[in-house]
Amino acid sequence: MEPGDAGLGTKGAPRFFCTAGRGLEPFLMREVRERLAATQVEYMSGKVFFITCSNLSMIKNLKSAERVFLLIKKQFPLTASSPSKGKILHEMRRLISDDPGSWLNAISLWKSLLENDAQKEKLSQSISNPLKRKVDENEIVISKKLKVEVQKNEEIQQAFPQVKQVEESALEQGDSNAGRENLQEKELEDEVEEAADAPSPAFTFRVSCRCSGTVAKVFTAQIFIHLNDVYSVLGIPLFRVPLASRTYIQMAGLRSTIAWAMASLAEIKAGALVLDPMCGLGTILLEAAKEWPNVYYVGTDVSDSQLLGAQGNVKAANLQDRIELLKVSVVDLPLPSECVDSIISDIPFGKKFKLGKDITSILQEMERVLRVGGTIVLLLSEDHRRCLQDCGESSVPQIPPGNHPADPEGKENTIPSETESSLGEASKQECLDKMPPFGSLVSVECYKVSLGKTDAFICKYKKSQAARCYLPEPHCVQSSLLAS
């Protein structure tokens, strides 16, 4: 990490960073490279940094990101060597007031991004510190100067512990306002002298929390500041609403970023037939159909209310040409064998789905209708995944992972465990799963992702050869009922 890293990459291309749900970072890194031709992509402590010349409307298409920011400055973390209040406050002042050039650069870049964007959005003007929770009553606005008030979490002053990245770990829609109780706030006032060629005098900054209504409309921009043990990062959010909140999804089911990530693993090609046999509100199919439109999608569910919701979603997204719905049970699909190219599904967690028999019946029926060489991508709870492992009769050689460009700088392993995604040498981690008793399904890769309150696994399988038996005859079912 370069000290005092300014918001300019080589050739003046702007630098950005995104937050992502935990576990989705490899998908996001891949996506910025593929969709935005991004360079210098690096993952660091919950954020993906990159450089791109793409315009706002292209950036807005990112599907695995939560929020995206224009980078003002990224530098070494504030030192914890002598955690005296005064010293820390002094360092924070320096963080803001040193190098006003980088601020002005960022502002002019941000303005030109907005001007190039056909639909100019009015941004809320309040600056929110992600660590701060309470509204400060003593904020003062001074126009014609760049003035920044920084609110500081006293906990950091005292102990400098690892700061939780609340905005992405909470995975909330809307502003990053996941709560941490008992925060103490300290208010700093700082003034930054304008440079000779100053931007328009109406440009003011203010730090506050949950500013809304008329008060919020006074300002033009928002500043995001994140201080932790790894870096100090300042940025301007590009969009008011998180990217994860899709304009084309009327009724949200599964988190859209996860749904897109699953679809991105399913090897969807033009002319394919893609099935979601437990589609619920259809989120996975909507995400897939938006990204891969020349494909025939079929969603099935047993619930009338879910299907009605899915139908509404499909119509609202104008995808009724590509997505068909059926009322059908996943363990009994009215489809001939080997007719589907990809299956993507969110296996419901919870008590409604018993472990053991149900999950194996589901997977057997999926395997039956899947053509040889087809792909299954499932979202599994911890329990389901363990059950599938336990049911395995023997281990099977893994399909070796394809070549993923190793990220040169982001070698952080935030999640320690052999079965969880590592972000170092390989951007995916294959499971050491035993093969489930479905003769031909081979486990390819597995990602642990956060769903907010719980964790889940995105698991990918491929069908390598014809299954031993298509119909769940007694002896097949019994041999698979090994899980207690």
Add this chain to the structure above:
Amino acid sequence: MKLLTHNLLTSHVRGVGPRGFPLRLQATEVRINPVEFNPDFVARMIPKVEWAALREAANTLQLGEVPTEPVEGYERDEAFLRKMHHVLLEVDVLEGTLQCPESGRLFPISRGIPNMLLNDDETES
């Protein structure tokens, strides 16, 4: 329900096996939706189509002649592709029934969604 979907569906009543295809279509309400013509997409669907089943369904709905088999070079035959595009994707059965040819079991289509749930005694497993 589009005819492309009907072309995939097979009855899974116990004991019926491959004789559950194709389902006999009967429609009381049909809607024609204009769908943007995408020749590449239609060309890719053609190899998956079961032609006899499609002809039967098209006849039931009085959609005109559907060829028995795609002619060679169909990928470049725009008139053919447009005709198939219309039959497969633009005809939507909103209300009607699908009948298992072997067991006679009726599956209702309501609001464009076929209900193919079986009772416990009807299923294989």
